[in-house]
Amino acid sequence: MERWPCIVIGLGTMGSSTLCHLALRGVRPLGLEQFSRGHDRGSSHGQSRVIRTAYFEHDDYVPLLLRARAGWMALEQLSGRRIVHETGLLIGGPRGSEVVSRTSDSAKRFRIDHSDWTAAEVTARFPMFAMESNWVGYFEPTAGFARPEQAVFAALEIAEQNGATVRESVAVRSIEERVDGVVVTTESAELHADRVVVTAGAWSDRLAPWPRAPIRVTRQVIAWIDSDDAHAAREGTLPTFCLDAPEGFLYGCPVGDDQTLPAGLKVARHVIGTIVDPNAPRIDATESECLEIAQSVKRRVPGCAGPVGATATCLYSNSPDSHFMIGARGERARIFVASGFSGHGFKFMPVVGEAMADFVTMGTTTLPLGFLSPKRFLTS
Ligand SMILES: Cc1cc2nc3c(=O)[nH]c(=O)nc-3n(C[C@H](O)[C@H](O)[C@H](O)COP(=O)(O)OP(=O)(O)OC[C@H]3O[C@@H](n4cnc5c(N)ncnc54)[C@H](O)[C@@H]3O)c2cc1C
Secondary structure, three states, X not given: OEEEEEEEEOOOHHHHHXXXXXXXXXXXXXXEOOOOOOOOXXXXXXXXXXXXXXXXXXXXXXXXXXXXXXXXXXXXXXXXXXXXXXXXXXXXXXXXXXXXXXXXHHHHHOOOOOEEEEHHHHHHHOOOOOOOOOEEEEEEOOOEEEOHHHHHHXXXXXXXXXXXXXXXXXXXXXXXXXXXEEEEEEOOOEEEEEEXXXXXXXXXXXXXXXXXXXXXXXXXXXXXXOOOOHHHHEEOOEOEEEEEEOOEEEEEXXXXXXXXXXXXXXXXXXXXXXXXXXXXXXXXXXXXXXXHHXXXXXXXXXXXXXXXXXXXXXXXXXOOOOOOEEEEEOOOOOEEEEEOOOOOOHHHHHHHHHHHHHHHHHOOOOOOOHHHOHHXXXXX
């Protein structure tokens, strides 16, 4: 039986980062991915992900995000790839929107550079938005978006250059903790590892479910708008945006010079989609879903309106409380799992990889992620 110091299962966002951090520490890990790197079946595709630092969801994420910033810079420097686009981020909503007010409060608490604007102040800078008079805006100049496929490629390249082995098209069937290690069974072999990291996204519950915390996998629709005014939708003119509109949360990322196909303004609605089996055939975006997105853009960002030119679907892995689940499983702390990223995990990619590498190499981490321990569900 092959023996490895560590096997990382699933090489999407979190697994590629974990493999990279382990390799940089000299661990020489094995990474297994059921599809190919950069595939479009999980949660890591679609050209862009919003990244921001002030966080309305929970204050304890902010120290992790500050740490992630350094990680993004290191990933770009080591790989030579452009991943982060600091386009600035506008968060808008009606006065009283908790998304806007809590983000602004978080920025104040952590002294994050930002501006609080009235509707008129927003449209004076960004006339493509239709801000109703009772709306307010929060602007974070150093936020923006990151390119997920580039990030995964970068992390895996660095991992391989530093002694990691990557095997693609290898699906893990099961993992079993034993006294002397963990047995990882794939379709064609049994492998032995001292430590195992499970970063299997929408498939996590099949390998390593958390007691009392089932993950709900949902289908999410993304669209690219062929804006009538292409200039208005470009990076440098349009910021990345999140709009907490009463009819539904709409977000988008401007068109960058390095954008591959599909072309156009990437937009989506951050609402929990329908529950799906990640192995079932994909259901493409329907006409009514496309129409709904195009209408939302027309209503809220009319300066960038236009028809839907392309769509894709992607998976959210929702934990019961929408917060991540990161920690050790089993009696001997040989298996570590990071799952339930609930549609907002991407921006944490570098720091989650670092934490998982800490667990593997030290059995613990000094990073402040105790609030993400799945033990919270055992006491509720
Ligand atoms: C439409 C959409 C928009 C999003 N927008 C944002 C955003 O703006 N900002 C943000 O921060 N986050 C965003 N997210 C969330 C973010 O992308 C996810 O939280 C993150 O990518 C989850 O990473 P992961 O590693 O858990 O899953 P994945 O990246 O999907 O990786 C899991 C990997 O495990 C592999 N795998 C599974 N089972 C096995 C097995 N048995 N054997 C081998 N391999 C296996 C899968 O094939 C996959 O490659 C968005 C997500 C979606 C879907």
